[in-house]
Amino acid sequence: MDIHLRTPLGDSDIRALSVGDSVYLSGVVYTARDAAHKRIYELLKAKGGEDGEGSEGGEGAPFPFAGQVVYYAGPCPAGPGRVIGSIGPTTSGRMDRYAPTLMAHGLRCMIGKGRRSDAVLSSIVRFGGVYFIAVGGAAALMSRCVTGAEVVAFPELGTEAVRALTVVDFPLVVGIDAQGRDIYKRGIDQQGIDQRDIYQRDIDKKV
Amino acid sequence: MIRHIMADNITEHVASLCVEANIIQGEDIRRRMADSLAAERETLARNTLKILLKNADISKEEQIPICQDTGMVVVFVELGQDVHIAGGSLAQAIHDGVALGYRRGFLRASVVADPIERKNTGDNTPAVIHYDIVPGGNLTITVAPKGFGSENKSGVKMLTPADGIDGIEGFVLDTVKAAGPDPCPPLVVGVGVGGTMEKAALMAKFALTRPLDRSHPDPFWAAEEARLLDAINGLDIGPAGFGGRTTALGLNIETYPTHIAGLPVAVNIGCHVTRHGTVVL
Numbered sequence: 001m002d003i004h005l006r007t008p009l010g011d012s013d014i015r016a017l018s019v020g021d022s023v024y025l026s027g028v029v030y031t032a033r034d035a036a037h038k039r040i041y042e043l044l045k046a047k048g049g050e051d052g053e054g055s056e057g058g059e060g061a062p063f064p065f066a067g068q069v070v071y072y073a074g075p076c077p078a079g080p081g082r083v084i085g086s087i088g089p090t091t092s093g094r095m096d097r098y099a100p101t102l103m104a105h106g107l108r109c110m111i112g113k114g115r116r117s118d119a120v121l122s123s124i125v126r127f128g129g130v131y132f133i134a135v136g137g138a139a140a141l142m143s144r145c146v147t148g149a150e151v152v153a154f155p156e157l158g159t160e161a162v163r164a165l166t167v168v169d170f171p172l173v174v175g176i177d178a179q180g181r182d183i184y185k186r187g188i189d190q191q192g193i194d195q196r197d198i199y200q201r202d203i204d205k206k207v
Numbered sequence: 208m209i210r211h212i213m214a215d216n217i218t219e220h221v222a223s224l225c226v227e228a229n230i231i232q233g234e235d236i237r238r239r240m241a242d243s244l245a246a247e248r249e250t251l252a253r254n255t256l257k258i259l260l261k262n263a264d265i266s267k268e269e270q271i272p273i274c275q276d277t278g279m280v281v282v283f284v285e286l287g288q289d290v291h292i293a294g295g296s297l298a299q300a301i302h303d304g305v306a307l308g309y310r311r312g313f314l315r316a317s318v319v320a321d322p323i324e325r326k327n328t329g330d331n332t333p334a335v336i337h338y339d340i341v342p343g344g345n346l347t348i349t350v351a352p353k354g355f356g357s358e359n360k361s362g363v364k365m366l367t368p369a370d371g372i373d374g375i376e377g378f379v380l381d382t383v384k385a386a387g388p389d390p391c392p393p394l395v396v397g398v399g400v401g402g403t404m405e406k407a408a409l410m411a412k413f414a415l416t417r418p419l420d421r422s423h424p425d426p427f428w429a430a431e432e433a434r435l436l437d438a439i440n441g442l443d444i445g446p447a448g449f450g451g452r453t454t455a456l457g458l459n460i461e462t463y464p465t466h467i468a469g470l471p472v473a474v475n476i477g478c479h480v481t482r483h484g485t486v487v488l
């Protein structure tokens with residue numbers, strides 16, 4: 001099913017999504033990859049700790065990401081007359097170490113490619129988030145969906161700086177939905193683990 | 208007779224190869240991708256392949272990189288022993304070509320100076336250069352910018368002679384399985400068998416520069432390439448990892464004599480962009 005959504009996404013928007021849905025996303029998304037994540041994580045930890053107790057609004061973050069969408073990407077430089085260069089997703093797994101803390105501080109939506117850890121899946125369920133997958137390598141096509149780009153944090157990081165991108169109909173697929181259903185958890189990735197157990201255990205621990 | 212080749216000529220060619228390799232998808236890869244589309248039945252797999260084919264059209268049309276990860280530049284140099292490089296060092300000429308190409312082509316600077324300190328060098332230098340001295344008066348340069356989404360999923364294993372061909376197949380399949388959806392399938396897989404640890408790794412990298420329609424010259428290894436490719440495409444990883452028959456577009460094996468005690472195997476994972484370009488000067 002094709003779904004058109006606009007950022008910031010509301011709780012009901014997110015919960016209506018099912019794994020495998022095709023989503024065309026419009027509005028603002030924030031780029032952040034390895035180096036920016038490390039810095040955001042340090043800033044958040046200094047403010048509200050790893051688990052974000054009392055800081056669900058993302059205080060301390062260098063840009064207002066609570067309730068927003070983070071896109072794991074580092075673009076090519078913009079050529080003459082262009083808003084941005086090619087900009088496809090990078091491998092999400094490298095951000096797994098930081099993502100649960102960002103979610104505890106208010107982040108709800110992530111865009112990337114590839115698998116997420118059990119801890120990230122648990123956070124998605126716990127906070128009612130969503131992990132979108134963009135097609136790895138479709139960077140020229142995705143640059144056409146970007147109508148605005150502005151560096152909003154860490155300009156010294158170059159391609160790894162945080163940019164607010166204005167996007168129109170960004171083509172995405174729901175990779176992990178708010179119920180914790182994971183598009184990759186089938187066939188060879190199943191490894192005999194019932195994924196429901198993973199997040200149910202975590203929820204049980206919280207109760 | 209000694210041939211003289213000017214360093215600035217080398218710089219200019221390396222710059223052009225960097226830009227072209229990043230913007231124009233290889234014909235062999237494109238053909239395989241189009242063929243794969245016909246074999247896929249599932250909507251997500253088909254849509255992903257369609258997106259990737261369209262993406263390559265857009266990159267060519269707008270002269271922008273196919274993928275934003277324009278890689279760390281690997282360069283294979285075959286230097287004829289009758290060639291003299293004039294007007295500067297060969298290595299510097301190549302590094303300068305990378306810097307020029309990445310600036311001129313608006314390609315991403317993705318190299319950090321120190322692996323732990325991690326400050327971007329700003330111009331995508333240095334390149335990783337492998338030299339081979341050969342007879343004759345030609346200088347052959349192959350430029351292969353390598354993205355790290357796929358590079359990160361590569362591996363080397365020192366098998367023993369008793370592991371044999373089954374051991375090789377097992378390691379290749381395990382590596383592709385472990386990579387799963389992360390390295391942007393459909394993949395191109397480079398395999399190096401034999402030599403020493405670093406020779407196997409180097410062959411696996413070089414295998415990614417061989418056109419997909421050219422098999423290993425030895426019929427045994429050519430058949431092994433086909434068998435392994437078939438096995439990989441039975442893993443149901445599929446385009447973008449969404450499932451399907453197209454996990455890899457091609458698989459190339461390079462081989463070399465090895466020690467009586469060893470059977471080194473390296474697997475270098477490449478993505479559907481797997482870039483390379485060659486010039487003979």
